[in-house]
Amino acid sequence: MTLPFLILAALTIAGAVAAMSFRNLVHCVLALTLAFAGLAGIYLLLGAQFVGLAQVLVYIGAIAILTVFAILLTRGTEPGDFPDTPASWRLSSVIVVAVFGVIVWAIRGSSLSHRALTPKPQVSVKQIGEALMGQYVLALEVIGLLLTAALIGAVIIAMYDRQAK
Amino acid sequence: MSWIVQNLWLIPVLPVVAAGLTAIAPQRKRVYACSLAIGSMVLSFLLSAVALVHVFGLTGGGTESRELFKFRGFQLGSEWLQLGWVLDPLTAVMLAMVTFVGTLIFIYSVGYMAHDENFTRFFCFLSLFAGAMLGVVISNSLLLLFMCWELVGLTSYLLIGFWYHKPSAAAAAKKAFITTRIGDMAFLIGMVWLYAQSGTLLFYNGGAGCMEHSALAAMVVQTTSFGMAVSTAIAVLIFCGAAGKSGQVPLHVWLPDAMEGPTPVSALIHAATMVAAGVFLVARVYPLMSASPLLLSSGLVAPTTALKVVTWIGAITAIFAASIAVAQDDIKRILAYSTVSQLGYMMLGLGVGGVAVGMFHLITHAFFKALLFMGAGSVIHGCHEEQDVRRMGGLRKWMPVTFATYAVGTLALCGFPLLFSGFWSKDDILHAAHGWSVSQIPFYLGLLGALLTAFYMTRQVFYVFFGESRLNAHDSTHSGHDIVPHESPSVMTTPLVVLAACSVLLGFIGTPAWHVFHAFVSGERISVDFGRFGENGILPVMLASTVMVFLGLGLGWWLYGRKPIVNADAPDVLATIQPQMFRVLQNKFYIDELYEATIIRWNEFAANMSAWLDQYIWAGGVKSVSLAVIGLAWFNRTVDAKVVNAGFDAGCEGASWGARILSHLQTGRVQAYLRVIGIALVVFVLFLVWGSKG
Amino acid sequence: MTLTSYLVLSALLFSVGLAGALTRKNAILVLVGIELMLNAANLNFIAFWRYGPNPELLTGILFTIFSIGVAAAEAAVGLAMIIAIYRHYKTTNLDHIDSMKG
Numbered sequence: 001m002t003l004p005f006l007i008l009a010a011l012t013i014a015g016a017v018a019a020m021s022f023r024n025l026v027h028c029v030l031a032l033t034l035a036f037a038g039l040a041g042i043y044l045l046l047g048a049q050f051v052g053l054a055q056v057l058v059y060i061g062a063i064a065i066l067t068v069f070a071i072l073l074t075r076g077t078e079p080g081d082f083p084d085t086p087a088s089w090r091l092s093s094v095i096v097v098a099v100f101g102v103i104v105w106a107i108r109g110s111s112l113s114h115r116a117l118t119p120k121p122q123v124s125v126k127q128i129g130e131a132l133m134g135q136y137v138l139a140l141e142v143i144g145l146l147l148t149a150a151l152i153g154a155v156i157i158a159m160y161d162r163q164a165k
Numbered sequence: 166m167s168w169i170v171q172n173l174w175l176i177p178v179l180p181v182v183a184a185g186l187t188a189i190a191p192q193r194k195r196v197y198a199c200s201l202a203i204g205s206m207v208l209s210f211l212l213s214a215v216a217l218v219h220v221f222g223l224t225g226g227g228t229e230s231r232e233l234f235k236f237r238g239f240q241l242g243s244e245w246l247q248l249g250w251v252l253d254p255l256t257a258v259m260l261a262m263v264t265f266v267g268t269l270i271f272i273y274s275v276g277y278m279a280h281d282e283n284f285t286r287f288f289c290f291l292s293l294f295a296g297a298m299l300g301v302v303i304s305n306s307l308l309l310l311f312m313c314w315e316l317v318g319l320t321s322y323l324l325i326g327f328w329y330h331k332p333s334a335a336a337a338a339k340k341a342f343i344t345t346r347i348g349d350m351a352f353l354i355g356m357v358w359l360y361a362q363s364g365t366l367l368f369y370n371g372g373a374g375c376m377e378h379s380a381l382a383a384m385v386v387q388t389t390s391f392g393m394a395v396s397t398a399i400a401v402l403i404f405c406g407a408a409g410k411s412g413q414v415p416l417h418v419w420l421p422d423a424m425e426g427p428t429p430v431s432a433l434i435h436a437a438t439m440v441a442a443g444v445f446l447v448a449r450v451y452p453l454m455s456a457s458p459l460l461l462s463s464g465l466v467a468p469t470t471a472l473k474v475v476t477w478i479g480a481i482t483a484i485f486a487a488s489i490a491v492a493q494d495d496i497k498r499i500l501a502y503s504t505v506s507q508l509g510y511m512m513l514g515l516g517v518g519g520v521a522v523g524m525f526h527l528i529t530h531a532f533f534k535a536l537l538f539m540g541a542g543s544v545i546h547g548c549h550e551e552q553d554v555r556r557m558g559g560l561r562k563w564m565p566v567t568f569a570t571y572a573v574g575t576l577a578l579c580g581f582p583l584l585f586s587g588f589w590s591k592d593d594i595l596h597a598a599h600g601w602s603v604s605q606i607p608f609y610l611g612l613l614g615a616l617l618t619a620f621y622m623t624r625q626v627f628y629v630f631f632g633e634s635r636l637n638a639h640d641s642t643h644s645g646h647d648i649v650p651h652e653s654p655s656v657m658t659t660p661l662v663v664l665a666a667c668s669v670l671l672g673f674i675g676t677p678a679w680h681v682f683h684a685f686v687s688g689e690r691i692s693v694d695f696g697r698f699g700e701n702g703i704l705p706v707m708l709a710s711t712v713m714v715f716l717g718l719g720l721g722w723w724l725y726g727r728k729p730i731v732n733a734d735a736p737d738v739l740a741t742i743q744p745q746m747f748r749v750l751q752n753k754f755y756i757d758e759l760y761e762a763t764i765i766r767w768n769e770f771a772a773n774m775s776a777w778l779d780q781y782i783w784a785g786g787v788k789s790v791s792l793a794v795i796g797l798a799w800f801n802r803t804v805d806a807k808v809v810n811a812g813f814d815a816g817c818e819g820a821s822w823g824a825r826i827l828s829h830l831q832t833g834r835v836q837a838y839l840r841v842i843g844i845a846l847v848v849f850v851l852f853l854v855w856g857s858k859g
Numbered sequence: 860m861t862l863t864s865y866l867v868l869s870a871l872l873f874s875v876g877l878a879g880a881l882t883r884k885n886a887i888l889v890l891v892g893i894e895l896m897l898n899a900a901n902l903n904f905i906a907f908w909r910y911g912p913n914p915e916l917l918t919g920i921l922f923t924i925f926s927i928g929v930a931a932a933e934a935a936v937g938l939a940m941i942i943a944i945y946r947h948y949k950t951t952n953l954d955h956i957d958s959m960k961g
Contacts, residue, residue: 020882043905048905051927059927062931067887067891071887096881104867104870107866128920139921147932
C-alpha cells in the first residue's frame with residue numbers, strides 16, 4: 001500500500017461518506033464531486049488514463065452539475081425539515097454491514113487475491129479508439145442509441161406539461 | 166291333419182275377439198255389441214257342429230278317435246313346454262253343448278238386459294267367458310286348461326259382480342273368487358306334481374302324454390306318504406280344483422250367493438257351463454283317476470281311491486244341497502241349490518259309472534237347468550224384479566209360454582219317466598251306483614235325492630205359477646198402482662221353447678236301447694238293442710226311481726197344491742210341521758256362519774298380522790334404511806359445511822391473512838425495496854461462494 | 860497495492876453508496892448513492908483489468924467507458940423523473956411518495 005494510493009483512497013472514502021451524511025444537499029453534491037475526483041486519481045494510478053479523464057469529464061463535469069441543477073429545481077422545502085436520523089437506520093446498517101462483510105469475505109476467500117504484481121500496461125488512446133471502432137463497434141452504436149433515447153426521454157419527462165393542467 | 170282339427174282354435178278365439186272389439190266400442194252401440202257376440206257364438210257353434218260331425222264320422226265304426234294339434238308354448242330353461250288342443254268325442258260333445266246353449270242364452274240376454282245401461286259391458290264379459298270356457302274344453306295341455314280355467318273364474322267374478330254398486334253383489338263376487346281359489350290352489354299343486362312326475366303336461370301326445378299308458382304306469386307304482394299311490398294323490402288334488410269350481414261340499418258356499426248376478430249369467434255360468442267345467446275336468450283326467458295296476462295290466466275296471474273320494478263327495482253334496490233347497494224362498498236360490506245337488510249327481514256318476522255316465526247327465530242338465538234359469542228370469546222380468554216366491558203366484562194365467570216351458574224343465578229335472586232326458590241320465594247314474602262294488606249307500610242317497618228334487622221343484626212351481634197372485638199384497642215398496650205381471654217378449658221366450666224341445670229330445674240318444682251318447686264317448690260301436698233293458702238291474706232301478714219321483718211330486722202337491730197359498734207372509738207349511746228342522750235347512754245348515762267364525766276369522770287375523778308386520782317391521786326396516794341414509798346425508802352436509810367449507814374458508818382466510826401480512830412489504834417506498842435487494846445480494850453472494858467452494 | 864486492496868476499497872465505496880441509498884430521505888441523494896455504487900463497480904473493473912491475465916485486450920477499460928456512458932444516461936433520466944415527480948407530489952421526500960403502496 002503505497003502512499004498515493006492511501007491518500008487517494010482516504011479522499012474518496014471521505015468524500016463518499018460526506019456526500020451521504022451532509023444535510024445540505026448542495027454540500028452533498030460537492031462532497032460527491034470530491035469523491036469522483038479521488039476515483040479519477042486512482043484510475044490514473046492504475047494506468048487507465050483515458051478512463052480517469054473520462055471520469056472527470058462525465059461524472060464531475062456533467063452528472064454532478066446536473067444533480068445540482070436538479071436540487072435547485074426541486075427545492076421546495078427546507079432541508080432542515082427532514083429528521084436527522086432516518087427511521088429504519090438499524091436494519092439498513094445491518095444490511096450494509098452484511099453486504100460489506102460478505103464481499104470482503106468473498107474477496108479474502110478467493111485465489112485471486114494472491115496474484116502477483118504485473119508490470120503496468122501501456123495503453124494509448126489510439127488503441128482504445130481502434131478497439132471501439134473495431135471489436136466493440138456494436139456496443140458503441142448501442143450506447144449511442146441509448147444516450148439518444150435517454151436524452152429524448154429526459155426531455156419529455158421533465159417537460160412542463162401545459163395541457164395536463 | 167284335417168282342416169277342422171287344425172283350426173279348432175277358432176272356436177274359442179272368435180268370442181274372445183268379439184269381446185275385445187266390444188270392449189273398445191262405445192256404450193251406446195248396443196246393436197253392434199250384441200250382434201258381434203251372438204255372431205261369434207253362432208260361428209263357433211257351426212264350427213263345433215263341423216267338429217262333431219267329423220269325430221262322429223271317425224268313430225261310427227267303433228274306433229277310438231283322438232286327433233291333436235300341439236305347438237310350443239313357453240320355454241323353461243332348456244325345455245319347451247308344449248301346449249295344444251285335442252279333438253276327441255268328449256271335446257266334441259262339450260263344444261256342441263256350450264256353443265248351442267251359449268247362443269240361446271246370448272239371444273235371451275238381449276231381451277233381459279234391454280233396460281240395463283251397461284248392455285255392451287255385459288256382452289263383452291259374456292263373450293270373454295264363452296271364449297275362455299271353450300278354451301278349457303279344447304285344451305290338450307293341463308297348463309293351458311288351467312290358464313283358461315282361471316280366465317273362466319275371472320269372468321265369473323266380473324259377471325257375478327256386474328251390478329257392482331250393490332254391496333251384496335260385490336261381496337258375492339269376491340266370495341266366489343276366493344272360494345274357487347282355494348280349490349285352485351290344490352289344483353295347481355297337483356298340476357306341478359304331475360309335471361314333475363311325468364315330464365309333460367300334454368294329456369295325449371301319441372303315447373307320451375300324461376294321461377297315457379306309460380306315464381300312468383309309472384305313477385301308479387310310486388307311493389308317497391300314507392302309502393298312497395302318486396296317481397291317487399295327484400288325482401285328489403286335481404279333484405279339489407274341480408270341487409271348488411263345481412260347488413261340491415265344502416266349497417259350495419259361493420254358488421247360492423252367485424245368484425246376485427243377472428239371470429242370464431246364472432243360466433250360462435252357474436247352471437250349464439262353468440260349474441260343469443269341474444265335472445269336465447274330472448272327465449278329462451279320468452284315466453289318471455281310474456288308474457290302477459289292475460286296469461293297466463288287464464283292462465279291468467276297479468274302483469280306485471280317487472274315484473271313491475269323488476263318489477262320496479258327490480253323493481253327500483247331492484243330498485246336502487237338495488235338503489237345503491226345500492226351505493229356500495228366493496226363486497233363483499232354489500235353482501242354485503238344485504244345481505249344486507245335480508253337480509253332486511254328476512260327480513257321483515263319474516265316480517261309479519265312468520266318463521259317459523257323468524257326461525250324459527252334464528249335457529242333459531245343461532239344457533234343462535238353463536231353461537229353468539231363463540224361465541225364472543222371465544218370471545222375475547214379468548213380475549218387475551220380484552224374486553221372492555212367496556210374493557208370486559198364479560202366474561200361469563199371465564205367462565203361459567213361460568209356464569209351459571218351465572213345467573217341461575221341472576219334469577226333466579225331476580226325472581219324469583220315459584219322456585224327459587233327465588230321467589234317462591239320472592237313471593244311468595243310479596244304475597251305476599247300484600252296481601258299485603264298494604257300497605250301496607250312494608245309491609240310496611241318490612234315490613233320496615231324487616225324492617227331494619221332485620218335492621222342492623213341485624213346491625216352487627206351486628208357489629210361483631198356481632193359486633192367486635200375491636204380488637200386490639205388500640204395496641209399500643211399489644209405486645202404489647197394482648202390478649200386473651206380463652209375458653216376456655219373444656226374444657226371451659223363443660230360446661225357452663228351443664231348450665224345452667231339447668230337454669225332451671236329448672233323452673233319446675242316451676237310452677240303454679239306443680246308447681248313442683255312451684258309445685260315442687267311449688269309442689264303442691253304436692247299435693240299437695232293446696234287449697239291453699233286461700240287463701242286470703236296469704228295470705228295477707228305473708222302477709225305483711219312478712216311484713221316488715211320483716212320491717215327491719205327490720208330497721209337493723199334497724202340501725202346497727191342495728190349498729192355494731193366499732197369504733204371502735204366512736209361514737211355510739213345512740215350518741209349521743217341523744219348525745227347528747226347517748230353520749236349520751233355511752239357514753243352509755249354518756255352514757256360512759261356521760266358515761265365518763273359523764276360517765274367515767283366522768284369515769282376518771292373519772291379514773291383520775301381515776298388515777301389522779308390514780306397517781311396523783318392514784316399513785320400520787325401510788324407514789330405518791331411509792333414516793340411515795338421511796343420517797348419512799346429514800353427516801355429509803355437516804362435514805361439507807364444517808370441515809370442507811370451514812377448512813376452505815380457513816385456508817382462504819389464511820391466504821388473505823398472509824397476504825395482508827405480506828402486503829406490508831409493499832410500502833410503495835423505494836428504499837424499502839432497495840433494502841430487500843440488499844438482503845438478496847448478500848444471500849446470493851453467499852450462495853455463489855459457498856456453492857463454488859463446496 | 861495488491862489487487863485485494865483495490866477490491867476492498869471498491870467494496871467499501873459500494874457499501875457507503877448503499878448506506879446512503881438506503882437511509883437518505885431525499886430522492887436525489889438516493890441517486891447520488893447509486894452513482895457511488897456504479898463508481899465502485901467501475902473501480903472493480905479497472906482493478907481487474909490492471910491485474911488480470913490479458914490487459915492488452917482492453918476489456919476492462921472499454922467496459923468502464925460504456926458503464927460511465929450508461930451512468931450518465933441513467934442519471935439524466937432519473938433526475939428528469941425526480942423533477943416530474945416533484946411537480947406532482949410537491950416534495951422529494953421518499954417517505955411521502957408511496958402511491959404504489961399495496
